[in-house]
Amino acid sequence: MALKSFNIAIVGAGRVGTLMAKFLSQVLGHRIIAVVSRSDESIERFLKRVKADVASKSIHDLPSEVEVIFITTSDSAIKEVAEKISKLENLNFKNLVVYHTSGVLTSDVLDSLHRCGSEVGSLHPIYSVSHFDYTVDEIKKIKFTLEGSKKIYDITKWIFYNFDSNIFPIDKSCKVLYHIACVFASNYVIALLNAIGEILRKANLNVDDKFLIPLVEASLKNADELGVVNALTGPIERGDLETLELHLNELKDKFPEILPLYSSLAIETIRVAFKKKSISVNLASQMLGLVSSYIGKK
Numbered sequence: 429m430a431l432k433s434f435n436i437a438i439v440g441a442g443r444v445g446t447l448m449a450k451f452l453s454q455v456l457g458h459r460i461i462a463v464v465s466r467s468d469e470s471i472e473r474f475l476k477r478v479k480a481d482v483a484s485k486s487i488h489d490l491p492s493e494v495e496v497i498f499i500t501t502s503d504s505a506i507k508e509v510a511e512k513i514s515k516l517e518n519l520n521f522k523n524l525v526v527y528h529t530s531g532v533l534t535s536d537v538l539d540s541l542h543r544c545g546s547e548v549g550s551l552h553p554i555y556s557v558s559h560f561d562y563t564v565d566e567i568k569k570i571k572f573t574l575e576g577s578k579k580i581y582d583i584t585k586w587i588f589y590n591f592d593s594n595i596f597p598i599d600k601s602c603k604v605l606y607h608i609a610c611v612f613a614s615n616y617v618i619a620l621l622n623a624i625g626e627i628l629r630k631a632n633l634n635v636d637d638k639f640l641i642p643l644v645e646a647s648l649k650n651a652d653e654l655g656v657v658n659a660l661t662g663p664i665e666r667g668d669l670e671t672l673e674l675h676l677n678e679l680k681d682k683f684p685e686i687l688p689l690y691s692s693l694a695i696e697t698i699r700v701a702f703k704k705k706s707i708s709v710n711l712a713s714q715m716l717g718l719v720s721s722y723i724g725k726k
């Protein structure tokens with residue numbers, strides 16, 4: 429529970445809007461005084477999960493008592509929504525804090541509100557939010573990055589009282605790089621699982637994309653327990669040039685579409701193996717030479 433209960437409005441009743449509203453009301457004890465979204469369906473779905481005093485499709489219905497606004501619309505709508513809010517005459521902008529939750533956009537898209545005197549921030553939940561029913565226990569574990577106006581860091585500590593250790597400040601100029609890391613950790617893992625499933629089926633195994641998830645989980649467990657670099661096993665880590673060549677040849681013949689993905693990951697894996705000191709500089713450059721010779725091969 430936070431020390432002070434803030435009056436909060438959510439604009440954008442989607443997946444992240446619902447998750448944030450649950451966290452803010454059910455964990456932190458704040459009051460959701462309004463939810464604004466484009467469609468009745470989204471608003472109804474939201475209200476089934478979180479109570480709000482005002483529910484509307486118009487931004488003009490934001491109540492004057494609002495102290496904190498979370499803009500949880502799609503990225504492309506954030507700036508325009510902020511500009512609309514900045515024109516509302518009933519709000520006390522000097523007492524207003526506004527966040528958006530985009531991973532890649534900075535708080536600059538909230539400039540219209542900062543110019544009115546509001547504190548603004550981009551507060552990004554580092555989570556893959558794909559549905560509306562996360563439990564409070566799951567939500568409590570989510571980490572965030574935060575970037576924004578000067579006072580936003582202290583204010584956020586108040587709003588997220590007791591959970592401020594889950595919030596990591598990030599420099600505005602680093603958000604794109606940070607977002608690339610998140611895309612690797614989330615989207616590209618999914619893309620990898622899809623590729624794994626397709627390779628297995630190419631090998632005539634009648635299994636689904638999830639078949640090797642236990643192996644993925646074992647690798648993650650090792651990375652967690654031993655550290656990422658120490659968790660590396662496999663042919664590259666063992667310095668097995670012949671197996672690497674066998675793989676590259678097989679893909680060139682039987683599944684050339686996957687060759688670029690395999691080659692890119694092999695290059696990164698050679699870097700990790702070298703970092704782990706399990707292969708010499710000589711072997712690493714031999715391996716890199718071999719992989720490079722397959723890049724662009726059909």
Ligand SMILES: NC(=O)c1ccc[n+]([C@@H]2O[C@H](COP(=O)([O-])OP(=O)(O)OC[C@H]3O[C@@H](n4cnc5c(N)ncnc54)[C@H](OP(=O)(O)O)[C@@H]3O)[C@@H](O)[C@H]2O)c1
Pocket residue numbers: 439440441442443444445464465466467468470471500501502503505509529530531552553554555556557558
């Ligand atoms: N999903 C994730 O894994 C994730 C993780 C971290 C951060 N984020 C960020 O969180 C934000 C929301 O993402 P999301 O995944 O929750 O998207 P989402 O499920 O598509 O929800 C966005 C909601 O915003 C509403 N909306 C769009 N334009 C609007 C407008 N002009 N006025 C009012 N409401 C509007 C939509 O309304 P209607 O449905 O009513 O049409 C929709 O419900 C984005 O900035 C995203 O980058 C997402």
